[in-house]
Amino acid sequence: MLEVTSLKKVYRSGEREVEALRDLTFTVDNGDLVCLVGPSGCGKTTLLRCIAGLLEPTAGTVRLDGHPVSGPPPGLAMVFQEYGRSLFPWMSVRDNVELPLKQKKLPRERRTALVEETLDAVGLAGTEKAYPWQLSGGMQQRVAIARAVAYEPSTLLMDEPFAAVDAQTRADLEDLVRALWQRLRVTVLFITHDIDEAVYLGRRVVMLSSSPTVVQDEITIDLPAERDQLHTRADPRFTELRTHVYEQIQAAKRGRPSTEAAV
Amino acid sequence: MWRSCSHDPGLSVKQRTGLLGLAGPAGLLVLVEALPRLGLVNDAYLPPASRIAAALGDELGTAQFWQAVGDTLLGWAIGLTIAVTAGVVVGIVIGAVPVLREATASTIEFLRPIPSVALIPLAVLLYGTDLGSTLLLVVYAAFWQVLVQVLYGVADVDPIADETARSFRFGPWARVRHVLWPTALPYVFTGVRLAASVALVLAVTAELVIGAPGLGRSIAVAQSSGAVPLMYALIAVTGLLGVAINLAARVFERRSLAWHQSVRGEVPA
Structure with a gap:
């Protein structure tokens, strides 16, 4: 299990301080596929580098299978x-x-x-x-x-992996990630700024606020496990879920939680 | 083969560039032949090209000449090897440790511009007229060329490539071997190419000024004994050596860096 607890990252350059991550807490169960989605510039990449042990957090802890992460962890x-x-x-x-x-x-x-x-x-x-x-x-x-x-690996971190490929390739690669995840039973934490991608891929979606970042909301994606680009995306439930995520992200950009009822 | 469109249907572009490249030296030969023959310069100072060529032809048959070429190339090769090895090792160590880089930057900037020839008195003091003198000058001059390029190369490591290596738990040595070294390699080659030319200049200089055995000393001897055509012939030989060294370095570079952007050219994606 991946546990992120009260994670905080402040960048210092001279006198200036930039608080990239304020207070992030969430967990990813073994074998789960969780998508992290947030407005651009919300510190997604900083978060992933802290989890990967490439960056030292200012405060808080990352634990992977119970072991605190202090450098790139095995697995x-x-x-x-x-x-x-x-x-x-x-x-x-x-x-x-x-x-x-x-x-x-x-x-x-x-x-x-x-x-x-x-x-x-x-x-x-x-x-x-x-x-x-x-x-x-x-x-x-x-x-x-x-x-x-x-x-x-037991845990696979993906940092906006398809942000630089064209839309059709992207759809193929999304299906590839789903297929590999189902076959290998690996824990996947997938970062994206694309709401549709997050809902299509994830079993859970964690929404981040804009910087300084906290967890805005998280939902379970109760779509069937067998997904395909055509039917899943046409599913009314898919639309509901993506609307919810979209509203939360918009609310995050305005800097307050949405008052919409939970789905 | 890619044929040129209009002018010479029988020649490829590459052949035409090659021919144009040969036109320069050919023109120079004609000029050197014509100037003394027309009486524009005194042929005691500049003999016609044909006489220089004849002197060269005679010289090529002597063991003495080949001994001199061998001595020059030996000093050049040993000096270059030492300089490249030291430059690469020192460059990687300094470059990989940020504290060292900051601590040594000003020292390097101070030592680097010192002309190697300024060390001639020191070299004579230490080694007399031995090979050691030549090596001191060659190594000093060539070392900085390599070191500076290696430092640029090390600074060019892509942070994403390095993070990739770290995320897969590469140790420090594996990161040097698999990320830092291949990144720095194109710079190393540039450094070696520059160093190879400078090393030849310094090898000949040392022989000429100090009198260490080699082509430089032969040039000085030819000059002082009034064998002017031979002197020109030997100067031409040092030039040809320089060209040969540069060509060889480029061929080696292209073969070793087939993956690099500068060599691989455009690839349809």
Whole structure:
């Protein structure tokens, strides 16, 4: 379980202080898929970096399976928005996926099997020898997802992973994340600014306020587990849920909780 | 092959650029041939190109000449190797530790502009006319070229690439090996290319001024014994060595950096 308790992050530069995160508390159960959505500039990325152990919070704690996070924890993998900069251009697709496994000291046979398996799972079989920059943006992000999945994390953090790909690729990648999550039973924390994406993907959606950030609201997405782009998005319940999230985000931008009845 | 459209249907663009590149040296040869022949300059100071070429032809047959070339290249190669190794190691250590970078920045800015030739008296004092003198000058001059480039390269590490490595729990050595080093590599190559040219200049200078064995000393000897065409021939040889070194460095660079933006060109996405 991922527990974020009273998390606070203040950036200091000289005399100036910027309070990015004020007081964030939420939990993600093992095997859950939670989407964090908030207005732009609400410190989503700061939050994710604190959870990933890449950034030291000013106050509060992050616990992963009971252990406090003080550096990048084992069993956690991250997919960055900037796939082009996160993948190493000097390595082939295969080497990019394999390198973290080497650092994990997995034996060669296991590495080879994992690389093959995950590239196949993300629909990139046959591109092992290509370099990331020879692939389209969507394919590059698939490589980054394969790299994270091959690491066999118990928790997968995704930082607006599809913000830079076109709408059709994005729909495909959303279904890929749902499929991988259902198959691997991995805990996924997915950050996005896209309300539709959050409702479509998540089993729960946590809404953040604008900066300085607190948790504005959270809801359980009671849509059926089998989702598809066409029917789920046309479901009246989907519309209700997205309206609720939308209103909360709008209220967050105005800086107060919405008075709308809970769904 | 990509054919040019109008002028020379038989020549590719690359061949035409190559021919244009050769036109320069050819023109220079014609000029050097013509100036003394037309009596515009005294041929005691500038013999015609044909006579220089003849002197070079004779010289190519002597063991002495090849010994001098070997000595120059030896001093160059050893000096360059030391400078590159030291520059890369020091650059990565300083670059990777922010405190060190701040602490050394002013010292580097002070030491770097000191011309290597200003160290000639010191070199003679320490090593006399041995190879050691040449090496001191070559290493000093080449080291800064490499160091400064490596420092730029280390500063160019993409924070996202580094965070990716950290998030996958890469240790400090793995981050140097897999993130910092490949990022710095294009800069290292630039540094090596610059250092290789400077090292040759300093190797010849040391031989010329100090009298360490090599092409530089041969040039001085030819000049003092009045063998002017030979002197020009040897100068031309040092120039050709410089060109050869630069070409070799570029070919090596392109092969090693096939993945880099500057080499890979546009890829249809």
